[in-house]
Amino acid sequence: EADIYQTPRYLVIGTGKKITLECSQTMGHDKMYWYQQDPGMELHLIHYSYGVNSTEKGDLSSESTVSRIRTEHFPLTLESARPSHTSQYLCASSHGTSGPDTQYFGPGTRLTVL
């Protein structure tokens, strides 16, 4: 089992609320990622980080923001949630070495915005 954790696992909130999805890993991985996935659909990369103080936007534009102040922690924030943000959010991490760079996923946060 991978040592990567996400909280909360499920979140139901109203429109306009500010939320932060937490992701932590204890594997010492440099690279971390956030994906968005709707049921039965493909993964979309929305943010990634190569290390502390590094953040990049992914392939899918997102109104969320991320920060990487500590190696093990990569929170995702939505300043004002909307129903269109309803989705599953998956965090992942990898060593970031030059060889095969296996990603390990957290259990996900299922977000519903009413």
Added chain:
Amino acid sequence: RKEVEQDPGPFNVPEGATVAFNCTYSNSASQSFFWYRQDCRKEPKLLMSVYSSGNEDGRFTAQLNRASQYISLLIRDSKLSDSATYLCVVNSRNNDMRFGAGTRLTVKP
């Protein structure tokens, strides 16, 4: 054209059947290849890496064809527990990972 393409399926097969999935990728500079498995409403988990010479892990065999830019996954003697979505993953040169949309497999009794 997507960087990684998979037949979405679904593949519905009886227990004990052999089933094969293909995945094509567009970046000829890709270096590393993986198959992940994702159960319904769960996170993706690594199934196996794909090596140049092909590799086997029990009932699962992965192959790489660099010339045609595709990888394959063969599952022999399918079990009910093999029912899942199988994701093809390809690293590009800068180590960004590209996920395919997945192929859904349902193994029926």
